[in-house]
Amino acid sequence: MKNLESSNENSSFLNQLTKEDQHILLLHGTKITVREGSILFFEGEEAKYIYLLRQGQVRLSKMTIENKKFYLHLKQKDDIVGEFSLFNEMSLSMTAEVITEATLIRFDRKNLEALFTQNGDIAVAFIKLFAKNTQSTQAKFSDLLLYGKTGAYYSMLIRFANSYGTPHPKGVRISIKLTNQDLAYFIGTSRETINRMFNDLKKENIVEIDKGNIVIKNIEYLRKHLQCGKCPLQICTIS
Amino acid sequence: MKNLESSNENSSFLNQLTKEDQHILLLHGTKITVREGSILFFEGEEAKYIYLLRQGQVRLSKMTIENKKFYLHLKQKDDIVGEFSLFNEMSLSMTAEVITEATLIRFDRKNLEALFTQNGDIAVAFIKLFAKNTQSTQAKFSDLLLYGKTGAYYSMLIRFANSYGTPHPKGVRISIKLTNQDLAYFIGTSRETINRMFNDLKKENIVEIDKGNIVIKNIEYLRKHLQCGKCPLQICTIS
């Protein structure tokens, strides 16, 4: 957790591969740059590609007709973006929005499936990646459902700290810009509720704001509330 | 959706494989029989095996300290039971309980990983299976979080109908025994709330009870409430 860029470095997908396999994989993709605000793909579309995010941020979300939004992931450097539904001919279940200008390697479904069939190591790396994502997502949802809105909020703070945390004299700084509304969309609540929960934590001296970022001064307090401990750190992320 | 056993048949993991690959896979596992009430594995344990369920039912759940239960999946014939965390050396996040006596093929982590590396087709089949499970779980959780308890209940009914539904003169029968308490654990609510929601639906002529099973007479009503439609049917399951 040295800085923003490195927080995802060791556990990343690419680093699970040997240099040679990394090279093989990258040969099968196309490098693209996508600017802020663009949509990589829409919920409901057919899945054509999987992307490896090399730079920037991509947010995955679901939207409903009543204009309710639900943010599921905030992907960063070295995360995979895209659903493996593409191998099943299922439609996409999330929308991918580029939040800060992104560089990505785009992989075509056919290429990738062929590659997996002939290179089991790369396939296994994908399975592992997938396993991690699945566990992470499920753990997040359990928190959201089992511990009420407060628990959901604490869980989210911990996850942001793990994915985007940088050291701060008083604890951990969440080094990305997040409005209360953003956070509300991440846990399916209202911005007012987020605001009230935040101010409660501030009163208890658990968090503070420093130059627009949330600083968690007592992450143990949040952990205790959720009975963290058995949950491995690597899966407690927001990406 | 001809009968209970066949509802999972075409989309099952095993059927994605050629006869030859099926044979190879089965050779790598051990057949076991486990009786009702047994626990296959506990949340927090190290993941050692993955199981292919050939007969019976296995329920996956999470438990919290305050003795709250949360049921996540109800697995049936030809479903995979076990977490792929075993490839990542992460601990298990769910408990697997045998609900009706089960026959399973048990696969050892090492065997399976070796098999994937040398047989890309099997690895790809696993990736596809995984993709399906992940989408299914995420879709379920979004329903739970976005549409309140009523939405969660409707979503659950639809999922049970898809996984365990059999034809009925008036619609679809959910052909397994489920108490209100069971359903409550599946969506994280109280049995009283389930009961009230059920009776509301009964008044509206959407559901009824026939010989102890729920019969959904107007599944479209439930669908509309959740804005189903874009969601592919195969992932709308409870397993």
Added chain:
DNA sequence: TATTAAAAGTGATTTTCATCACATTTATGT
């Protein structure tokens, strides 16, 4: 830096849901 827009903060009100308490109905076993 003045203006405007966006975000945060907060009380009041309403809705949703959990919990409690108890009655009634339905299953189950000997």
Added chain:
DNA sequence: ACATAAATGTGATGAAAATCACTTTTAATA
């Protein structure tokens, strides 16, 4: 078939959270 247990049904009550309405603060930009 009767006793007992399990599950269901339902009102009353309270807590949690959504919503509304508005003010204050902070950020963006012309």
